[in-house]
Amino acid sequence: MSETTMTLDEIHKLAKETLMAHGCDAENAGAVADTITRAEGDGCHSHGLMRLPGYVATLKSGKVNGKARPSVKKLAPAVVQVNGHNCFAPMALNEGRAHLIDAAKTCGIAAMPLIGIHHFAALWAEVEPIADAGLIGFACTSYKPAVIPAGGTKALYGTNPICFGWPRPGKPSMVFDQASSVMARGEVMLAAREGHTLPEGVGVDADGNPTTDPDEVLKGALLAFGGYKGSSIAMMVELLAGGLIGESFSFEAAQRDNGDGGPPQGGEFMMAMDPNLFGDADGWADHADAFFDKMLEQDNVRLPGARRHKNRGETAKTGVAVSNIILDKISAL
Ligand code: NDP
Numbered sequence: 001m002s003e004t005t006m007t008l009d010e011i012h013k014l015a016k017e018t019l020m021a022h023g024c025d026a027e028n029a030g031a032v033a034d035t036i037t038r039a040e041g042d043g044c045h046s047h048g049l050m051r052l053p054g055y056v057a058t059l060k061s062g063k064v065n066g067k068a069r070p071s072v073k074k075l076a077p078a079v080v081q082v083n084g085h086n087c088f089a090p091m092a093l094n095e096g097r098a099h100l101i102d103a104a105k106t107c108g109i110a111a112m113p114l115i116g117i118h119h120f121a122a123l124w125a126e127v128e129p130i131a132d133a134g135l136i137g138f139a140c141t142s143y144k145p146a147v148i149p150a151g152g153t154k155a156l157y158g159t160n161p162i163c164f165g166w167p168r169p170g171k172p173s174m175v176f177d178q179a180s181s182v183m184a185r186g187e188v189m190l191a192a193r194e195g196h197t198l199p200e201g202v203g204v205d206a207d208g209n210p211t212t213d214p215d216e217v218l219k220g221a222l223l224a225f226g227g228y229k230g231s232s233i234a235m236m237v238e239l240l241a242g243g244l245i246g247e248s249f250s251f252e253a254a255q256r257d258n259g260d261g262g263p264p265q266g267g268e269f270m271m272a273m274d275p276n277l278f279g280d281a282d283g284w285a286d287h288a289d290a291f292f293d294k295m296l297e298q299d300n301v302r303l304p305g306a307r308r309h310k311n312r313g314e315t316a317k318t319g320v321a322v323s324n325i326i327l328d329k330i331s332a333l
Contacts, residue, residue: 011036011041012037016032019033022060024067025066025067029066031088046187064088070092074103077103109273117265123161126270127163131167136167139270140269143185144250145221145254146158146181147222147224153208154221160180174292180225181234188202196214203221208221
C-alpha cells in the first residue's frame with residue numbers, strides 16, 4: 001500500500017483547511033482537526049483522516065452546521081447539558097468539558113448529556129482530558145443500527161462504544177475505549193479498503209449469513225462482543241445516550257438521517273467522578289497503582305491505552321504514514 005509520511009502539524013493543517021473550505025469556521029474546524037490529529041498520532045487510523053470525507057459530506061449536505069455555537073445549561077447541580085445545535089461532537093465537548101469537571105469537583109460525581117451533536121470520533125480522545133484533569137471519566141455514544149441484538153436477525157444497536165478513564169497522577173491516565181460490537185465499524189471499513197478478510201464471528205451479510213468479507217458485513221450487520229453480554233452493554237448505551245437524555249436511539253437517528261455518508265445527529269453521555277471525594281483521598285492513587293503493578297506482573301499483560309501512548313511517543317518524532325488512497329480522496333473533495 002503506498003503511503004506518504006506526514007507530520008502531525010501537516011495532518012492538522014490538512015484537516016482544518018479541508019473543513020474550512022467546506023463551511024466550518026476556524027473554531028469548529030480546529031476542534032475536529034484536533035480529534036483527527038490525535039487519532040492519527042496515537043495510531044487509531046480508523047478515526048483519523050479516513051473520516052474527513054464523511055465530515056465533509058455532512059457539511060455539503062447541510063446536515064451539520066460548521067459554524068454552530070453549542071450552548072450549556074445546568075439541569076441540576078451535577079447535570080450539565082450541552083446542546084451542540086448540530087455541530088460535530090468535538091466542538092460541543094470543548095464547550096462543556098470545564099463545566100463537567102467543575103460540577104464533578106463540587107458534587108463528587110457529575111454527568112454531561114450532549115444533544116444535537118454529530119459523533120464520528122474515538123471516545124478515548126474525549127475521556128483522556130477528564131482523567132488528565134484528575135477525574136474518573138466515562139463516555140458512551142450510539143450511532144445508526146449496525147449490531148444485531150442477541151438472538152435477533154436485524155441490526156438495531158449502533159456499534160455503541162464505551163470508554164472509561166482512570167487518573168494516575170504523574171503517569172499517563174489509564175483509558176480503555178471499546179465498541180460493543182466484536183469489531184468497530186471503522187475497523188471493518190479499514191479492512192474493506194485494504195482488501196483484508198475479517199476473522200470469523202465478526203458479522204453477517206445482508207441475508208444474515210456469517211461472512212468474513214468486510215464489504216458484505218458493511219451491507220449486513222455486526223455481532224455484539226461476548227454474545228448476549230455485549231448485546232446488553234450496547235442496549236445500555238442506547239438508553240444512556242438516547243432514552244435518558246431526550247436524544248434518538250440508533251434506529252431513530254437512522255430514520256431521520258439524510259444518508260449523506262457522514263455521522264447522523266444523535267447524543268452522547270459523559271460522566272465524571274472526583275476520586276478525592278469518595279472516602280480515600282490520600283490513598284486511592286497509590287492503591288490503584290499497586291493494583292496495576294499486580295496486573296503487570298503477569299507476562300503479556302498490558303494496560304489498555306499502552307499501545308496508543310507508545311505510538312504517540314513515536315509519531316511526534318517520526319510523523320505518520322498516511323495511505324495515499326485516503327489522501328487522494330481528500331484532494332478530490
Ligand atoms: P479495540 O478492540 O482496538 O481496543 C479496545 C480497547 O482495548 C482499547 O482501549 C485498547 O487499548 C484495549 N486493548 C486492546 N488490546 C489489548 C490488550 N491486549 N490488553 C489490554 N488492552 C487491550 O477497539 P474497538 O475496535 O472496539 O474500537 C475502536 C475505536 O472505535 C474506539 O476508539 C471507539 O471509540 C471507536 N468507535 C466510535 C464509534 C462512534 O460512533 N463514534 C462507534 C464505535 C467505535 P489500545 O488502544 O492501547 O490498544
